[in-house]
Amino acid sequence: MSAEPLLRVEDLKTQFFTDAGTVRAVDGISFEVYEGEIVGLVGESGAGKSVASMSLLRLIESPGEIVGGEITYKGETIFGLEEGPDGELREREDMLTNEEVRTRIRGNEIAVIFQDPMESLNPVFTVGSQLREFIELNRDLSNGAARQEAIDMLREVGIPDPEERYEEYPHQFSGGMRQRVLIAMALACEPSLIIADEPTTALDVTVEGQIIDLVDELQQKYDTSFIWVTHDMGVVAEICDRVNVMYLGEIVEQAPVDELFYDTKHPYTDALLDSMPRPDRTVDELDPITGVMPEAISPPSGCRFHPRCPDARKACKRIHPENREVARAEGYPHRAACIKHDVFGSDYEESVPIENGAGADQQTPASATDGGRGESERTDGGEHDE
Amino acid sequence: MSERTSGTDTGTGADTNANASTDTDTPSDAGQFASEAGQFGSEMSGETVPYGEPLVEIEGLKKYFDQSSGLFSGVSVDTSQFPPISVGEERVKAVDDVTFDIRRGETLGLVGESGCGKSTLGRTILRLLEPTAGRISFKGEDLATLSGEDLRTKRSEIQMIFQDPQASLDPRLTIGQIIEEPMHAHGMLDDEGREARAKDLLERVGLDPHHYNRYPHAFSGGQRQRVNLARALSVNPDFIVCDEPVSALDVSIQAQVLNTMERLQDEFGLTYLFIAHDLSVIRHISDRVAVMYLGNIVELADKEELFENPQHPYTEALLESIPVPDPRETGARGVLEGEVPSPVDPPSGCRFRTRCPRLIAPEAYEWTDEEWAQTRAFMRAVKRRTFEPMTAAELRADFFGGTLPQGEPGRIVEEAIELVATDHESAAEVTQAGQQGETATDGGQATAGGGQSRVVAWNSATTLLLESFAEQSICARERPAYEIEPEYGGESHFTACHLQR
Numbered sequence: 001m002s003a004e005p006l007l008r009v010e011d012l013k014t015q016f017f018t019d020a021g022t023v024r025a026v027d028g029i030s031f032e033v034y035e036g037e038i039v040g041l042v043g044e045s046g047a048g049k050s051v052a053s054m055s056l057l058r059l060i061e062s063p064g065e066i067v068g069g070e071i072t073y074k075g076e077t078i079f080g081l082e083e084g085p086d087g088e089l090r091e092r093e094d095m096l097t098n099e100e101v102r103t104r105i106r107g108n109e110i111a112v113i114f115q116d117p118m119e120s121l122n123p124v125f126t127v128g129s130q131l132r133e134f135i136e137l138n139r140d141l142s143n144g145a146a147r148q149e150a151i152d153m154l155r156e157v158g159i160p161d162p163e164e165r166y167e168e169y170p171h172q173f174s175g176g177m178r179q180r181v182l183i184a185m186a187l188a189c190e191p192s193l194i195i196a197d198e199p200t201t202a203l204d205v206t207v208e209g210q211i212i213d214l215v216d217e218l219q220q221k222y223d224t225s226f227i228w229v230t231h232d233m234g235v236v237a238e239i240c241d242r243v244n245v246m247y248l249g250e251i252v253e254q255a256p257v258d259e260l261f262y263d264t265k266h267p268y269t270d271a272l273l274d275s276m277p278r279p280d281r282t283v284d285e286l287d288p289i290t291g292v293m294p295e296a297i298s299p300p301s302g303c304r305f306h307p308r309c310p311d312a313r314k315a316c317k318r319i320h321p322e323n324r325e326v327a328r329a330e331g332y333p334h335r336a337a338c339i340k341h342d343v344f345g346s347d348y349e350e351s352v353p354i355e356n357g358a359g360a361d362q363q364t365p366a367s368a369t370d371g372g373r374g375e376s377e378r379t380d381g382g383e384h385d386e
Numbered sequence: 387m388s389e390r391t392s393g394t395d396t397g398t399g400a401d402t403n404a405n406a407s408t409d410t411d412t413p414s415d416a417g418q419f420a421s422e423a424g425q426f427g428s429e430m431s432g433e434t435v436p437y438g439e440p441l442v443e444i445e446g447l448k449k450y451f452d453q454s455s456g457l458f459s460g461v462s463v464d465t466s467q468f469p470p471i472s473v474g475e476e477r478v479k480a481v482d483d484v485t486f487d488i489r490r491g492e493t494l495g496l497v498g499e500s501g502c503g504k505s506t507l508g509r510t511i512l513r514l515l516e517p518t519a520g521r522i523s524f525k526g527e528d529l530a531t532l533s534g535e536d537l538r539t540k541r542s543e544i545q546m547i548f549q550d551p552q553a554s555l556d557p558r559l560t561i562g563q564i565i566e567e568p569m570h571a572h573g574m575l576d577d578e579g580r581e582a583r584a585k586d587l588l589e590r591v592g593l594d595p596h597h598y599n600r601y602p603h604a605f606s607g608g609q610r611q612r613v614n615l616a617r618a619l620s621v622n623p624d625f626i627v628c629d630e631p632v633s634a635l636d637v638s639i640q641a642q643v644l645n646t647m648e649r650l651q652d653e654f655g656l657t658y659l660f661i662a663h664d665l666s667v668i669r670h671i672s673d674r675v676a677v678m679y680l681g682n683i684v685e686l687a688d689k690e691e692l693f694e695n696p697q698h699p700y701t702e703a704l705l706e707s708i709p710v711p712d713p714r715e716t717g718a719r720g721v722l723e724g725e726v727p728s729p730v731d732p733p734s735g736c737r738f739r740t741r742c743p744r745l746i747a748p749e750a751y752e753w754t755d756e757e758w759a760q761t762r763a764f765m766r767a768v769k770r771r772t773f774e775p776m777t778a779a780e781l782r783a784d785f786f787g788g789t790l791p792q793g794e795p796g797r798i799v800e801e802a803i804e805l806v807a808t809d810h811e812s813a814a815e816v817t818q819a820g821q822q823g824e825t826a827t828d829g830g831q832a833t834a835g836g837g838q839s840r841v842v843a844w845n846s847a848t849t850l851l852l853e854s855f856a857e858q859s860i861c862a863r864e865r866p867a868y869e870i871e872p873e874y875g876g877e878s879h880f881t882a883c884h885l886q887r
Contacts, residue, residue, distance in 0.1 A: 164841075
């Protein structure tokens with residue numbers, strides 16, 4: 001474990017102000033990324049993982065806003081607030097301006113790879129010219145040198161016959177090839193950190209395998225750090241060094257990958273792993289998580305997972321646990337936000353278990369699940385009907 | 387063609403009888419099914435086919451698509467021939483000669499990558515698409531020849547569930563209306579009866595019957611897929627084609643829906659054709675699994691057999707590619723080279739041969755395994771242009787460790803090396819032209835010119851290598867179809883690979 005993390009995120013909060021109310025998409029998450037490691041950000045849709053990763057580059061647009069927390073990258077403040085003389089929060093002076101973030105950080109220091117490679121490439125320009133322009137702008141190279149660099153990068157990411165394909169348009173590339181182009185683009189300025197937002201989700205499994213292998217290879221060569229956003233635990237197991245599991249805007253567990261799978265500390269992670277069909281063995285009965293994730297607009301009281309948690313007790317409705325260190329592994333903390341662990345010193349042990357329909361029949365999950373509104377009522381023990 | 391693949395017709399009498407008697411669930415399923423029938427008072431036409439017997443038999447099924455539908459769509463221009471314009475249809479062979487059967491009460495998983503034709507196959511079986519050739523027999527009746535009212539009536543027995551639960555529900559109808567619509571269309575029950583049945587179905591698929599009057603937007607993705615299930619079940623089908631029904635859902639919701647589908651299969655005595663790209667889901671839900679590649683079924687076997695003892699190199703590659711949710715699993719991945727060829731002009735013989743890591747050596751020459759492996763790698767590298775131009779000596783060292791194969795193959799390889807190497811006479815002018823291009827001020831045009839002759843040399847090297855080696859392999863000359871002895875379970879195991887010869 002190296003001394004200073006490359007990226008430190010502390011208590012980051014991003015909210016969207018909508019007519020229906022405030023959506024707390026990211027609600028106080030903290031994590032670090034060290035040099036040369038791949039950190040996973042995993043969760044179901046709506047967990048806030050994409051919003052979290054976009055917040056890191058201040059790419060949140062209205063009605064969304066980063067409302068709190070601190071993002072430090074290589075000692076520079078990407079985002080930070082302080083209390084002004086009038087008690088109002090204001091942006092700190094050492095915080096980078098929009099201009100600085102745009103010219104110095106994005107692309108050069110932190111690059112992004114998005115899920116849909118077709119959407120990220122402009123269909124009316126050739127693949128080569130888009131890559132060349134990007135290199136020209138960010139690295140201050142001449143047109144010719146940038147072109148050569150672009151061809152070299154295409155070759156580097158395994159595109160056959162790069163000189164010829166340089167002249168082709170995005171629609172002439174397959175999905176896997178387009179994703180390779182985006183990886184080339186991300187790597188072109190040799191950034192220290194790449195945020196990969198579900199980069200293999202739209203790809204076929206054999207192509208996904210190729211891309212994962214490519215990233216592994218390039219990561220070792222360039223020693224780039226990655227934040228790998230995904231919903232797929234298989235990909236996490238394959239590629240990540242450390243993992244953050246997100247649920248409803250919060251990180252509920254943070255651990256090195258082996259500990260996450262073999263010494264799981266949060267019931268949500270456990271439930272997620274149990275609900276997955278396995279490719280490597282036949283599972284007779286899947287054990288689904290009851291209900292659906294409530295909406296971030298009105299999260300449940302206490303622990304946000306308690307309405308669906310098989311281990312939930314009365315105390316869980318009351319206490320909102322932060323992500324605390326419950327063990328150490330390989331020099332890294334293993335954090336979990338669950339009061340069943342002793343470090344929380346709560347009255348979990350004495351508390352009465354809540355019936356969450358665990359072990360009940362199949363109807364329970366669905367009948368109680370039309371969005372977040374009904375969620376908290378339901379846990380008070382009633383069947384939720386209209 | 388279809389005789390060759392008749393091996394997929396696994397439902398021989400002895401087989402299925404054995405299966406029925408070992409499957410202890412079968413009798414109780416049947417009983418439950420019968421009680422369902424009594425409860426709804428609807429005709430149970432499926433009783434003619436016993437459990438385990440083929441319900442759907444597909445034979446030599448083909449579905450070709452015309453490439454486009456414009457005025458000049460049939461006209462193609464090729465400047466390399468005379469006359470340069472030809473009129474002929476290029477047809478996409480989405481499903482090309484597929485033969486298999488689906489047995490009553492089973493879930494047949496159909497897995498493959500995007501573009502392999504699995505969804506087209508599903509839709510063609512339902513006659514949502516007109517088959518180009520072949521027979522689709524459902525309970526002994528050929529759907530491919532049915533039309534009009536007969537086909538419409540038949541549709542109450544076969545239903546479909548689509549991938550996108552949002553797009554397949556009309557946002558202006560309440561879910562009650564949605565579920566009752568198929569019953570309307572088939573003239574089932576009266577208004578009250580339909581409402582009662584819709585509410586009953588809602589409960590059975592795990593929704594609250596009180597939600598009868600709500601609109602689809604009020605439901606989550608998983609719930610919408612349940613509405614789709616209820617709608618499909620409303621007309622009491624025997625057979626449901628499920629096209630990626632859980633792909634759009636989150637893992638935890640996926641498990642809920644999968645469990646519900648399994649429960650409903652027992653309750654209603656359903657037969658599923660379950661189309662998916664996710665091998666984990668397929669492994670969970672299927673009884674037997676068919677693997678599709680470029681319009682063909684390459685392997686079909688019992689689930690356990692297919693996952694534990696795969697015989698086709700494509701199935702193996704597919705299984706090796708899945709990321710396993712276990713960080714201690716560090717199995718090597720057999721990365722597939724290249725990309726899926728165009729279904730307009732698919733490779734002859736075995737369609738996977740152009741990417742197959744175990745392409746069989748042509749018998750015309752004497753090979754050692756190593757020589758063939760090197761030549762195969764070189765041939766594909768030339769074809770895909772995966773290496774940079776280099777000298778002949780470098781090529782020999784890189785691909786053949788310095789020594790070329792013995793005899794005739796060696797001579798052909800040498801010829802190909804001469805064509806692509808940078809230091810040979812045939813290639814000399816190419817390099818010169820290329821250099822001129824690079825030094826010229828207007829780089830793009832000149833390089834393109836230099837590239838042109840380089841391309842010609844590469845192309846002739848590619849043609850030479852492919853014609854001498856790849857086209858000579860048994861994989862290119864015969865379409866494979868083999869029946870092998872399974873290691874797991876008593877089912878037959880079909881594999882379309884000449885390694886079994």
